[in-house]
Amino acid sequence: MKLKVYTLLLSFLVVQFFTSCSNGGTMVHKNVTGKAGEMVVVMSKESWESAPGKTVRETLAQPQLALPQDEPIFDLINVPHAAFTNIFQTTRNIVRTSISPNVEKTGITFKNDMWAHPQSTVLIKAKSPEQFISIFNENKDKIVAYFRKAERERLASSYDKIYEQTVYNVLNNDFDLTMKVPPGFVVADQKKDFIWFRYETPDISQGIILYEFPYASDSAFQTDYQLRIRDSILKANVPGPTEGSYMATETRIEQQNDVFTHNGNYASLMRGLWRVKNDFMGGPYVALAELDASEQRVVVAFGYVFAPSKKKRNLINQVESMIYSLKLNNQAKNDLLNKQMNMEVTVEG
Numbered sequence: 001m002k003l004k005v006y007t008l009l010l011s012f013l014v015v016q017f018f019t020s021c022s023n024g025g026t027m028v029h030k031n032v033t034g035k036a037g038e039m040v041v042v043m044s045k046e047s048w049e050s051a052p053g054k055t056v057r058e059t060l061a062q063p064q065l066a067l068p069q070d071e072p073i074f075d076l077i078n079v080p081h082a083a084f085t086n087i088f089q090t091t092r093n094i095v096r097t098s099i100s101p102n103v104e105k106t107g108i109t110f111k112n113d114m115w116a117h118p119q120s121t122v123l124i125k126a127k128s129p130e131q132f133i134s135i136f137n138e139n140k141d142k143i144v145a146y147f148r149k150a151e152r153e154r155l156a157s158s159y160d161k162i163y164e165q166t167v168y169n170v171l172n173n174d175f176d177l178t179m180k181v182p183p184g185f186v187v188a189d190q191k192k193d194f195i196w197f198r199y200e201t202p203d204i205s206q207g208i209i210l211y212e213f214p215y216a217s218d219s220a221f222q223t224d225y226q227l228r229i230r231d232s233i234l235k236a237n238v239p240g241p242t243e244g245s246y247m248a249t250e251t252r253i254e255q256q257n258d259v260f261t262h263n264g265n266y267a268s269l270m271r272g273l274w275r276v277k278n279d280f281m282g283g284p285y286v287a288l289a290e291l292d293a294s295e296q297r298v299v300v301a302f303g304y305v306f307a308p309s310k311k312k313r314n315l316i317n318q319v320e321s322m323i324y325s326l327k328l329n330n331q332a333k334n335d336l337l338n339k340q341m342n343m344e345v346t347v348e349g
Contacts, residue, residue, distance in 0.1 A: 016149045029117040032092040036151060036314050039074040039093035040084075047099055047129065048078045052282035055133045055270045059140045060147075064313050065173065065256050066271035067284050073144065089117040092154065095146050098125045099132050100195040106152060108139050110146055114246060118157070120150035133224035155321035158181075167197050172329065174273040176211065177299060180325045182186075194237055206319055209238065215296045221268045221289060223257045230287070230302060250275045262324070263331060264338050266291040272305055281306060301326055 019338050034040075039060060047053055070121040079088050084096075107125040114270070121145055122293035126132035136143075164181035170187060174193065188196045188207070196205030211233050220266035221224050231248050247257070257270040265289040275282040285304040292299055303319035305312050328334060 014327075024120070025175060029113055029115065029119070030090050032116040032119050032210055033090045034082075034092050034152075035075075036092075036122065036155070036317065037073075037075050037145065038077065038091065039095065040077050040079050040088050040091045042079050042081055042084045042096040044099075045078075047097065047132075050129065052099060052129050052132045052136075053078070055136055059144065060095070060137070066253075066273060066286075067312055068273060068282065069312075070119070071311055073313075087345070090112075090119070092116075092119055094119070094121040094149065095143075096121065096123045097132065099127075099129060101127050103127050103233060106135065108135055108143075112150075118154055118266070123147065150316060151322070152317045152321045152324060155318055158182075159322060159325060164293075170195065171210070175212070175299075176329045178325075178327050179208075179210075179301065179322065179331070181208065186323075189237065191237065195234065196238065200243050203307065204291055204309065204315060205304075206315060208306050208319065209234070209301075209302040209304075210300065211298045212221065212292075212299045215291060215293075215298050220298050221259060221291075223255050223270065226257070226268070226270060226287070226289060226300075227251065227255070229262055230300070234302075235277075240279045240281065242279050245279040249273075249285075250278050262288065262290050262340060263327060265293070265328070265331075265334055283307065284312055286320045286323065288326060288330070292325065292328050292330070292334065294330050294336045299328070304318070 010131055023106065041048070041053075041056055043056070050312055053205055054155060060074050061076050064073045074093065076090075103125045106125050107129060108125075110318045111121050111123070113119050114121045124132060124135055126135055146203070159180045162183060163209060164183050167181055167185050167187065168178055170190070174190070180201070181197065181273075185197050185199045188198050190196070193213070194209075194211045196209045198205060213220075213338075227249055234247040234249075240246050246321040253273055255270050255272040257268055259266075259268045261267060267288060270287045270289070272285060273282060276284045281304045283304060286304060287300060287302040289298055289300045300325040303323050307314045321332060
């Protein structure tokens, strides 16, 4: 009798599970496939070799900013519609297109986890090549941001599961913040308000230099102000391989500096190149500066890559995902201050 009850219960749960899936519940997906930075573009050969394909390539395969040599934002793989079968449907990044006079509803749709997890897909429908180009160009910044965020979050998710506990503990105990980096990172140097941790192999070096300074005004997030403080700290704390050499920002190229919010806090993200003064080392960097309003300090995580004769896009994207994991221990206090500063008040009269 008990066996019959258990069997009926199991059957009921199985039915409920598949019913919930078919009704928009949680679906069980395969894991995504492909390498970091890869993207499948489902488009006919005719469209790919003409204006629509050129438009897609100009945006999604444009050179990534602040790398010492040209590397595309994404590695594009064109797949005709008839060939878009199971083998391609689990790719991490997918752009699907439908260009035909028979298209009923034109526009663009963003959807996660269509065939795999964690997957990002964009569907663009248009009645003509001209309309496709118009829809794509109107949304190109959103498309790039969507896929780049997805790539960053995939990396962050892997670091969240397995991370270097020693670095995490030092940051938590001595700097009142946390950051998750992969196993293998070691602390190279630590002083008051400064820490340098890095991962070294015979071929590459990835490092993060974290420091803080008092917050006096919003000028603390201006490019020139940031560079002055950074270069003084690097010169004093990060020596190069030869006597008299030291790390510095490569100022002969323009820095890319964008203000945004990180974890709800005022922040900026700067990209560019670094070099070793009086030597020949260099590479790309990305730096997150974040306001800790409750402590009136600015925390900076300066991440860099050194990988001579190697591609660096994926390596610097990995470092960017690490610094994005930065979290202030006193975030609850900052949330309250941020809410108070952003609160709108209606004044009569």
